[in-house]
Amino acid sequence: MVNLLLDQKQVEQVLSHIDEKELIELGCQLVGIPSPTGYERKVGEFVADWFEGLGLKTIRQHIGAERMNVIGIIKGTGGGVSLSYNGHMDVPYSASEDDLLYMSREVYERPAHKLNAFVKDGYIYGCGIGNMKANLAATMIAMKAIKRSGIPLKGDLLATIVCGEIGRTPVGRFQGLEYEGGGFGARYAVTHGAHSDYSICVDNSGLKLTWVQPGIVYLRVMVYGMAGGAWATGAAAGKHTSQNAIIKMQPAIDAIDTWAQTYPDRYTYKCEGGIVRPTASITSIEGGTPYKASMRPGVCTITMIVMISPGTQPLTVVREIQDAVNASKVDAEVEMHQAHLGYEAKGVDGLVEVTRKTFERLFKTTVEICDSPYCSVWTDTNTYNQNGIPCIKLGLGLSADERLKVGIDAYDCHPIATMVKGAHLYATLPLEICNRATL
Structure with a gap:
């Protein structure tokens, strides 16, 4: 007392x-x-x-x-x-x-x-x-x-x-x-x-x-197509086979978004000091250049921020995102570039x-x-x-x-x-x- x-x-x-x-x-x-x-x-x-x-x-x-x-x-x-x-x-x-x-x-x-x-x-x-x-x-x-x-x-x-x-x-x-x-x-x-x-x-x-507060994982997902003249290329038969990396990225984005919808429930952390419901968000996309529309983008990158509950290791979510992308049948690299743990x-x-x-x-x-x-x-x-x-x-x-x-x-x-x-x-x-x- x-x-x-x-x-x-x-x-x-x-x-x-x-x-x-x-x-x-x-x-x-x-x-x-x-x-x-x-x-x-x-x-x-x-x-x-x-x-x-x-x-x-x-x-x-x-x-x-x-x-x-x-x-x-x-x-x-x-x-x-x-x-x-x-x-x-x-x-x-x-x-x-x-x-x-x-x-x-x-x-x-x-x-x-x-x-x-x-x-x-x-x-x-x-x-x-x-x-x-x-x-x-x-x-x-x-x-x-x-x-x-x-x-x-x-x-x-x-x-x-x-x-x-x-x-x-x-x-x-x-x-x-x-x-x-x-x-x-x-x-x-x-x-x-x-x-x-x-x-x-x-x-x-x-x-x-x-x-109690969550930690953070920052990562990016990169998909590669084939750089070239946009004027010389018609639409691909399917997103996975497109030479345009932006088009090729779309199934990966859908897969990550589906994964992110269930993420908070699976990693909710409860204690006397509060309840952490960690979120995962796609925060940017980059591919091609606005001033050079004549060239087809051969690489497309999205960045993400993923909050992690106390006790969750950064590599856990990196691996889950890689698995989600792999399941979409998109050949993509998932790369973590910074992480900080959460604490109670x-x-x-x-x-x-x-x-x-x-x-x-x-x-x-x-x-x-x-x-x-x-x-x-x-x-x-x-x-x-x-x-x-x-x-x-x-x-x-x-x-x-x-x-x-x-x-x-x-x-x-x-x-x-x-x-x-x-x-x-x-x-x-x-x-x-x-x-x-x-x-």
Whole structure:
């Protein structure tokens, strides 16, 4: 049984330093600095300057010309466990015309998908606020509130703000640091000194709790035809015999899609921390060149992302996909180019109990376990657990009802009320965690 350490006066003292207007302004400022995966340095410098302005010990981890991590530290007096908050700076889209690779112009030109954030009906709208600049703003304001409150911590508190969390990986001719994602920044941070006894990942979870996340397998499937002049070739008698690699790929795509439909049920993972239903998706196709339509493509490649439940080995799914393709009678190569394991956190019982009690005290309700979708995506939670740092996820984000309400704007908006609750929670938790000798 864990008893809370703070009295109500201390809770009110730290929360008095959280200003909703300042939180909104900071969220809008973060939106205004583009930070697509691979190009996080500008927003990283902003975060580092902001931490330094608070008087925090600030570490800039320079990883590449356009990439960096930032660690802001409130030093403890000694005798308590250390805690790190983990959050990522990179966002899925850039608000530039590069985004037209992923969306129609109509979707791209939405007012919400811009860098000039605005407030409407209790939401902040702007590119990347939903994943996850709202969470960053709440964490930064919480660090400020703790620092300004004057309430001491025994253990160190780290805000580890990283690049490269969003799924991205070097493949084929796309090589270099700018293509690294899927936990790249967190792995660098943890292996370059940003260690703590425990960690809380503030990535999206709808203010619900989990300590289980899937891993990722990135792979590509390649089919070969016969390069030549398209003008000299008629339609083939069948897809399998076509010299056009794109046509030849079609049965393989159908076979993979059929395999993927049964995959989640076969690999569902259930534990106290949530339910993982891993998914498998074809995410790109490449064959031929748009500007050289006179030439028949002799090679066609699709790329895939496959989430894997804790305990599932990457080669298991690679072999299943190869078997599915072979059964379609298409001669294809299946090649894995990156993989990371999933984890159910161990040694988090004390952290979970303190978190639950703190949440209940603040909000007069019990924190729920994440819905399956929030348990079934990659987050940096895995990186900490892989490196022996017990880590849970408790982040912001939209509820299922809110997602239905905002529709296509889900990535580009966030409710202000949830940001305020997040800042309150993140300001209070370290005072309960870091002032204990053990959890």
